[in-house]
Amino acid sequence: MDSVQVDAYLRRLGAEHPDRPTSDVLRELHLRHLRTVPFENLSIHLGEEIVLEEKRLLDKLVGARRGGFCYELNGGFGVLLTALGFDVTLLAARVYGPDGRLGIPHDHIALRVRTEDGGDWLADIGFGTHSHCPLAFGERGEQADPGGTFRIAEAGPDRAGVRGGSDPVGAGDLDVIRDGRREYRLEVRPRVLGDFVAGAWWHSTSPRSHFTQSLVCSRITQDGGRITLSGRRLTVTAADGAKDVRELEEDEEVLAAYRERFGIELGEVPIVRTPDRDG
Template identity: 75%
Template sequence: MDSAQVDAYLRRLGAVRPASPTSEALRELHLRHLRAVPFENLSIHLGEEIVLEEGRLLEKVTTARRGGFCYELNGAFGTLLAALGYEVELLAGRVYGDEERLGIPYDHLALRVRTADGATWLADVGFGAHSHHPLALEEGVEQKDPGGTFRVRAAGPDAAGVTGGGRAGAGDLDVLRNGSPQYRLETRPRALGDFAAGAWWHSTSPLSHFTRSLVCSRITEDGGRITLGGRTLTTTAADGTRGTRELETDEEVLKVYRERFGIELSRVPTVRNPDQGS
């Protein structure tokens, strides 16, 4: 990642280059990313190829001014952080689903980030509704965040989800939000290419919720959230107050993508697997 690419990425975030890779700077970059770069799965429904290569991910975020899902967002953000001097490792996760069953291997990509001030953080700008700020990678500590109360715990053999995907590996961690497990992380570092099979499955399988529904979502400047799910626009204030409305025309949908998410589309995406739900 060259200096021009770094500058382009920071412009997308509305951020300045930090003087040093500190925890404070990471916290600001993390929040700005969640505000500026939407969590979205539009490529799946537009027939666009998802390629887990740093150059392609950076082009999508900076030049095309798009978002993505976990592999793309955390893959790109990790590349930026490394270029800014942070020590970054990619971690593989498995997401908890119905009845706290675990998803497929390489179900999720998150980042372990070490800073110049000696701290170690879990950074995740690709999980939809999650923490607004990085989480300290400290087991058992409750962490208050605008997105909820989070805790990282060791994933022992008696942890929830064992029946959904086998026993926890040595050193695995569960990330909990408001007491509910969100995903299980391996602590062994991975390469971006390791996630290609997971990205392919999620973008093609009729069993993946990503192929059955459209989503585009980001945190708003006041700490709330705006989400366009298909044609349903949902706005949630920081205090939890929620409002929804249905968009009647394609023109309305394209306008919301453009004005509320900064995404220019020539046509409205069509759900890839409509027979499986929308």
């Protein structure tokens, strides 16, 4: 990633070039990313290929001013942070489903980021509704965040105060917990972007993936709320939880919402293209 690409990425986030890779800088970039670059799965339903290569990620996130899902968002953010001097390690995770069971291997990608001032953080701008700020990686107590109360715990079945089923535990695995519910199980072994190609392919093609079953485009708002466009349903959630829900009837309204609310220019309205059940 050269200096021109770094500057373009920072402009997308509305951020100045930092002098040093500190914890405060990481926190600011993390929040700006969540406010600016939407979590979205539109490529899956527009027939666009998802490629986990640095150039293609930057072309999409910066050049095309699009968003993406976890592999793309955390993948691209990791590239930027590395270029700014942060020590970044890619980590694999398996997401807990509603039934408490773990998803596929390499189900999710997150970032472990070490800063110049001694900080060690879990950064994740690719999980949809999650923490607004990085979480202290070594902290095992509760961590208050605008997105909820979080805890990083040593993984194990039937831990007190945690809702979820029993699952096999790998050496050093960690459970990331939000408001008392397990979100995902994090491995501590370093990974590379290519390790997640199979997971990205599965999530973008399998009828069992929730990404192929629905449309989503979502970001945090300046006041700490959230705005989400799911198909034709536009939901604006205030920081206090109050919701305004509207159904957009005309294609022009949908395209205008993508453009004005998320900065995404589309030539057509995405429609759900669920693969065959045996696909």
